[in-house]
Amino acid sequence: MSENKEIEIMQSVYDKNDETASKINGLLTEKGIFAVNVMGAPGAGKTTSLIQIIKRLEGVESYVIEGDIEADFDTKKLLSLGVKAIQINTGGACHLDSPVIGEAIEKLELQKGVLFIENIGNLVCPAEFMIGEHVKMLISTVTEGSDKPYKYPLAFEKADIILINKCDLIPYLDFDEDFFMKGVRALNQTAPVIKVSGKTEDGYDQVAAWIREKINL
């Protein structure tokens, strides 16, 4: 048998997803849409936070793509509040990828504004896949504990803005903010970290102001 012939390839295997993601990003940018990929664990308060943020973006058209494995509770809640929302059910997949976003965007009939894409509740996989967003928003919570940046570094590294939700519960918990922030800053020196509470509505003015600033860039 003859010797093997080696052919150099050096090609990233992500390319199909990334290619679609950058096409979607271009399309959204052209339409004047600023897209936010919202990531966080199940129960972190992603939808609750979106409602608070959208309330504070008066004058800006807001859209939401809701990603869930199953069910459409969050979409129904958003629609009942008059938010233009669409549901994606992945039927098992642990993150959203660009082809499904491409399809959802066509259905939403977007005009200039902000598109929030609420990813599947998961601190791992959503951080690994671009879906056409301009920024990634990570919602962490004090109830998850202060060790999260150390356990799920990629999500914290990739985030452009980090919200710490449920801060009204701090008096009842052993959340070590210094330890949390030390981990965040080792991974990510630039993302603003904003303390919020979906219950008391504290902190969301600052989040909305950050988004407005980004839109106007």
Add this chain to the structure above:
Amino acid sequence: MHEYPITQRIIEIAWEYAKENQAEEIKVINLVVGDYCGYVSSSIELYFGLIAEGTPCEHAELHIERVIPKLRCKSCGELFVRKPFHFECPICSGDGEPTQIGQEFFIKSIEI
């Protein structure tokens, strides 16, 4: 879980290159997988056997070169493997920041 479609993609890419080089089958696929790339090597290996069946990759060996992630110390520049729950540099105790080392995921070459 998402190793299944990515393994299909690995076979597709490898086969595109093999065809360009007039090969009828692929003997080896050399893949580089960083531990922080989001894909688990053992799952790729598992799916590879299943997906390759009946394709020109059926008899191909999959060689996976794993890359251990490294941080770079912001103070002294040392590249180091982090200990769990720490980002500290083992040399000067400065804070380490993430690098691209460990995020690789690419097909290095094929052998035909």
